[in-house]
Amino acid sequence: MAKPRQVVLSRSKGGTALIFIFLLLVSVFMMMPLYYSLIQALKPIDEIFIYPPRLYVTNPTFDNFVQVFTLTGTLSVPVTRYLFNSIFVTVVGTVAYLFIAAMSGYTLAKGKFRGVGTLYTVIVLALLFRPEVTAIPVYYIVSKMGLIDTYWALILTPLSGTSGVFLIRQFVLSAVPDATLEAARIDGASEFKIFRTIVIPSIKPAIMTVLVFTFQSLWNSAGTKQYIFSEDLKELPTALSTIAAGGLARAGAAAAVSVIMMIPPIAVFLWTQSSVMETMSHSGLK
């Protein structure tokens, strides 16, 4: 027997409809630049120059996407180079961070050595500092290490991020009971084996979530643009800004690049959305 629903306060159908309409309006505002990019990217050049500007496209074409890959005037290296750099840095950086964050998140949740608690506090405090905020002193360190203008600067500096470590720690606390670990230890399994065979499989949703967040920040090269001066090491966001600065004549190409830029993170998010929700329900700070 289902519980009687009447005890919970309910709202009239009209109220729900009103909320729905409001959310729809908000969604339109949120999606506008994405929608605008998409239609501009699909417009042939004559439609881009129609006045007043239209919010729809009559003769969709892939010309702008083709143009992006053949553009040479505005960019000193082909777009494929920026694309390669973005993919390379994002893939290598995400895989590396997943390993590091999973191991350290697990340790912070289950390690019993002195200082674990303090370290957790420091890591939560470090959540406050986005890479943009510490960019200058980090720049100084990166240059002292001789890593300016190398892929290393783009891949290594984001590995110090604490948000993934934090999310994995929270998830381990609720998904991996101590009793399971104890039982495995009594059976003689080594800590590394326990980590690989018990911990990793039970924290999959958290790993997927950290994958989405890391992927998205590396792909958008959040806070790392300043380390690179050589054009052939720069990533897609730089290409996008350069093309967009070209004004209306480059509107179609800029839109096409932004469409290329938004597809991977959106695809990854849609693929993992339920894992993300499951993980975020443990994201609370007590």
Place this chain on the structure above:
Amino acid sequence: MANNSAEKLRKKNYAASQMPFIWMLAPFMLFFVVFTIAPILISIVFSFTDFNLITINNFVGVDNYVRMFLSDKIFMIALKNTLILAVVIGPIGFMLSFVLAWLINEVPKKLRALMTFFIYSPSLAANVYVIWQYIFSADSYGIINSLLLELGMITSPIAWHTDAKYSMTVVIVVSVWMSFSSGFLSFRAGFQSLDRAYFEAAAIDGLRNRWQELYYVTFPQMGPQLMYGAVMSISSAFATGAVSQTLTGFPSSGYSTHTWLLHVNDFALTRYEMGYASALAVVLFIVMVLSWLLIQKVLRRFMG
């Protein structure tokens, strides 16, 4: 004696049992110390010197801090703009994230995931904010300008990015658009995992309306998520700069959208005055930590 050796053995076992953990933590700690802890410590040290990457650095005491507040007029503009943006992105973004997460919970289940995706999508496609450049384009081809022209509300296109009267508005609109980040997801997840039993008990106890339900039942359960959202809001509230730099240029006309972070970058990257730039950064760190402590206190009171 026997007691003593047993103690030793226990200590040895303890150390042995913790060693694998230390190894698993080591890689992260290496990067965390080098790229997060060390930079903050270095900033503090530099902030008391006149380090400029060229000459030998001298200890100058609190000179940099005095200069910041007493003789740097442009910093005062940056400070004002940063506080305006921080309020919009911080408290307003935080509350909007909560309200939207709550409203999404009130629509039929099938639509929730879709709505969550719509509102979170700007964070996924973060660099697409560059496209606002075209939406707010200064000529009549910009969506906003053409709309206002067609409606007869203006007679000539507005230079949104460069006119000091409007550039801040542009930065604010785009910043609000970008402010639904992982804090928003945390709220959504929190609403999804609320315990129905509390609501039923409270309804029996005589809850009169939805507002009371929100205040007495929902808030206390969402406490931990609210704390996480607050950290995320503060972290983005003070990290403003990239949007204004891209959309309104650097330096913006009349420094109309100049921010604290852009001021730090200006002194460090173009004038090489690392000492002064570090002092600016250190005060920013302090302000961020203090806002966190304050908000933590306020939220703790809410959660009871």
